[in-house]
Amino acid sequence: MTFNIIVLAKQVPDTRNVGKDAMKADGTVNRAALPAIFNPEDLNAMEQALDIKDRFPGSKITVLTMGPGRAAEILREGLFRGADDGILLTDRAFAGADTLATSYALSMAIRKIGKFDIIISGRQAIDGDTAQVGPQVAEKLGIPQITYAENIEKIKGRKITVKRRLENGVEVVECPLPVVITVNGTARACRPRNAKLLLKYKHAKTVTERQTENIDYIDIYNSRPYLNLTEWSVEDVEADKVQCGLSGSPTKVKKIENVVFQAKESRQLTDDDVDIEELMKELIDSHTIG
Amino acid sequence: MANFYTDTPQFRHYLQHPLMKRIVELKERNYADSETCDYAPMDFEDAMDSYNKVLEVVGEICGEIIEPNAEAVDQSGPTVSSGRVTYAAPTQENLDALNKAELMGMGLARKYGGLNFPMVPYMMSADIVSRADASFQNIWMLQDCGETIYEFADQAQKDKYLPRIVKGETMSMDLTEPDAGSDLQAVMLKASFNEKENQWYLNGVKRFITNGDADIHLVLARSEEGTKDARGLSMFIYDKNSGGVNVRRIENKMGIKGAPTCELVFKNAKAELVGTRRMGLIKYVMSLMNGARLGIMAQSVGLSEAATREAYKYALERRQFGNAIIEFPPVYEMLANMRAKTDATRALLYETCRFVDLYKTLEDISRERKLTPEERNEMKFYSRLADAFTPLGKGMSSEYANQNAYDAIQVHGGSGFMKDYKCERLYRDARITNIYEGTTQLQVIAAIRHVTTGTYLQQIKEYAAMPVVPELESLKRDLANMAVNYEKMTEAVTSTKDTDYLDFHARRLVESAAHIIMGHLLLQDANKDQELFRRSAEVYIHYGEIEVMKNWHFISKSRIEDLGYYKQVIDE
Numbered sequence: 001m002t003f004n005i006i007v008l009a010k011q012v013p014d015t016r017n018v019g020k021d022a023m024k025a026d027g028t029v030n031r032a033a034l035p036a037i038f039n040p041e042d043l044n045a046m047e048q049a050l051d052i053k054d055r056f057p058g059s060k061i062t063v064l065t066m067g068p069g070r071a072a073e074i075l076r077e078g079l080f081r082g083a084d085d086g087i088l089l090t091d092r093a094f095a096g097a098d099t100l101a102t103s104y105a106l107s108m109a110i111r112k113i114g115k116f117d118i119i120i121s122g123r124q125a126i127d128g129d130t131a132q133v134g135p136q137v138a139e140k141l142g143i144p145q146i147t148y149a150e151n152i153e154k155i156k157g158r159k160i161t162v163k164r165r166l167e168n169g170v171e172v173v174e175c176p177l178p179v180v181i182t183v184n185g186t187a188r189a190c191r192p193r194n195a196k197l198l199l200k201y202k203h204a205k206t207v208t209e210r211q212t213e214n215i216d217y218i219d220i221y222n223s224r225p226y227l228n229l230t231e232w233s234v235e236d237v238e239a240d241k242v243q244c245g246l247s248g249s250p251t252k253v254k255k256i257e258n259v260v261f262q263a264k265e266s267r268q269l270t271d272d273d274v275d276i277e278e279l280m281k282e283l284i285d286s287h288t289i290g
Numbered sequence: 291m292a293n294f295y296t297d298t299p300q301f302r303h304y305l306q307h308p309l310m311k312r313i314v315e316l317k318e319r320n321y322a323d324s325e326t327c328d329y330a331p332m333d334f335e336d337a338m339d340s341y342n343k344v345l346e347v348v349g350e351i352c353g354e355i356i357e358p359n360a361e362a363v364d365q366s367g368p369t370v371s372s373g374r375v376t377y378a379a380p381t382q383e384n385l386d387a388l389n390k391a392e393l394m395g396m397g398l399a400r401k402y403g404g405l406n407f408p409m410v411p412y413m414m415s416a417d418i419v420s421r422a423d424a425s426f427q428n429i430w431m432l433q434d435c436g437e438t439i440y441e442f443a444d445q446a447q448k449d450k451y452l453p454r455i456v457k458g459e460t461m462s463m464d465l466t467e468p469d470a471g472s473d474l475q476a477v478m479l480k481a482s483f484n485e486k487e488n489q490w491y492l493n494g495v496k497r498f499i500t501n502g503d504a505d506i507h508l509v510l511a512r513s514e515e516g517t518k519d520a521r522g523l524s525m526f527i528y529d530k531n532s533g534g535v536n537v538r539r540i541e542n543k544m545g546i547k548g549a550p551t552c553e554l555v556f557k558n559a560k561a562e563l564v565g566t567r568r569m570g571l572i573k574y575v576m577s578l579m580n581g582a583r584l585g586i587m588a589q590s591v592g593l594s595e596a597a598t599r600e601a602y603k604y605a606l607e608r609r610q611f612g613n614a615i616i617e618f619p620p621v622y623e624m625l626a627n628m629r630a631k632t633d634a635t636r637a638l639l640y641e642t643c644r645f646v647d648l649y650k651t652l653e654d655i656s657r658e659r660k661l662t663p664e665e666r667n668e669m670k671f672y673s674r675l676a677d678a679f680t681p682l683g684k685g686m687s688s689e690y691a692n693q694n695a696y697d698a699i700q701v702h703g704g705s706g707f708m709k710d711y712k713c714e715r716l717y718r719d720a721r722i723t724n725i726y727e728g729t730t731q732l733q734v735i736a737a738i739r740h741v742t743t744g745t746y747l748q749q750i751k752e753y754a755a756m757p758v759v760p761e762l763e764s765l766k767r768d769l770a771n772m773a774v775n776y777e778k779m780t781e782a783v784t785s786t787k788d789t790d791y792l793d794f795h796a797r798r799l800v801e802s803a804a805h806i807i808m809g810h811l812l813l814q815d816a817n818k819d820q821e822l823f824r825r826s827a828e829v830y831i832h833y834g835e836i837e838v839m840k841n842w843h844f845i846s847k848s849r850i851e852d853l854g855y856y857k858q859v860i861d862e
Contacts, residue, residue, distance in 0.1 A: 192351050192391045195344045199329035202343060217332060
């Protein structure tokens, strides 16, 4: 038994290590100042996909990402870990997309890929934190979805069993394939890059990269076809331009505020039990914790 | 994201050494593998990029998985039950991570599935792994026994075992016995040949075997009945799948607790002879030990790096008398010396690796074709240097790892004596480095002939001829003065022609040579990158200058008859 798996991954600014120049004066994210990384929960999803491939050798993993040309790095990162193929969905017309336009574009690309059993992604991206794209892709494709997944327990026939991590416990659900699964950060961390795959795929490039960068080894792209990364435009996936990018995005950002945390008042507490209990009550009342 | 490769710019510096061009060109046989193998480099730049990228992965695994596991590994350690060893769960997790990343068999040829890495990047990995967990470095580094199989076993054995090593099967070298430690000629484990079955069998006991329940063992055993010396010993491969070896117990050690140290009982264990009978100790173990010594050198440097960083971090945080303690001269002097010793032994480690790479690769090529006369000379030249630098480096780096771990605790003060801080583990882990694979005293015995025959002096002169920028000239003059003292003390000792007297002062002579050599290496490093190495070059050369002076002073006053005073103490 083998499966066709599509991993939806996003290149995001590393908001976990924010320096002082992370925000521009207008309050928007200064992407240039933050290193671009593989969205952390998408890596958890990647591991789940690789695990299926380990269990069912011959299964195929395709990494699909939407973004600017440099997002091709995400595809290479996927190949270094064991993905079989990577597709970059890139076009000026995709720019400025909210979650609706993004899921539309991704679903069109998935339709073009055609064969799929499991579509898997992280629960949410650390730059937007919406957790909407996965569920919307499932809706657009008209297939079931399992969110907050922590582990794919088993796949038997055309049925998949998944453990979900919820607020108050875990839930094990069964679902027919094909399915969209979004994975929590509590799932197993992704395996490291594999040395041999890293060396095999390090020269993998998209057509645009090969045209715009100074490439040392021209001939290898003919002799080693696996080094050519697929790049798809709006036309390639036969998408309706109006539903893509800014024009396809009903969400409009009204205002962005730069929130600076600062201590307004400070209090001294002793390590006395009464003091600690008072503090706990206060924090629970203010919904800071609990 | 902690990355133990990218946070230490010294590695990139040593990867860029000019000799790397020649090393990689030889190692890659003009990049022939790139025609047939999809992960082989296409040219020098591509190879260097590959080393850099793979080391980034090693650095990430060490920073993110192995180091965070190290404390738990130290506390739980391996267990033994019914003759079989189980690693601590986090040790197994480390192994799984490296296996999944296909980082086993780094140095082995691609036809066996290896990465064909030269010693320089391979030992960088060992250095980085050791900084994360020295006990784990032992288990990981034993893959190096594969090198001995590659060099001396027959083709069928290579085809059988090398791909298994690459897939992550672990190894051990079974040499030591209760009565054969430093003196391996006394090995008694019996190898007997059954003519009818055409099969070797091993019977006896081995002790202190690191990773003794490994999948593949190299065993030194007495194949010639009635013999008592080195000429009766042969080398064997024992495959755990054939059975016959049980772990009787694992030692409760002071340090490197994650690596199981086993007592093994061989009971009619089937084994395969490696190479020629009687050459076990004379040829194969010597080669195996040289590789292992390089590994311990890397382990020592990694430990020094960890100790230096721990001490530095604590000295920045800890405040006394209103200041961070790093502000106080006695503390910052300690820290500067630690950094200098770490950098000095790292410089020596990679210089040694380059010598080993050049001679081993040429030797390997000589198995495929006849070397040109120039190549033969080149191989001999570097073989001699590797032979001279390996014991020197193993001795110095392991002694410094101990000193640095000791000083790391001193910087921590009372807290360092508690189990709460990492420095106490480093202190325990470092303690074995100057004992196993030959004590420092044995390294001195291996090194002293390069004092008397002038290998070190010749190399010191080579270094002294290299130009430096004007602001580093004064350091170069200091090194020249140290060399004068070294020549004087060598002459003073060797002119007596008294072997006891030479043995008595051997360590002083060898260490003096080491100070000058490490000083020169740091000077050359500083000449290329002052920001990275100037401080360590200054600190180390000043430190070494006084050490050499002390040694010369002692020797100049030492009379042959004084040895009697020392001997009398032993007799009491």
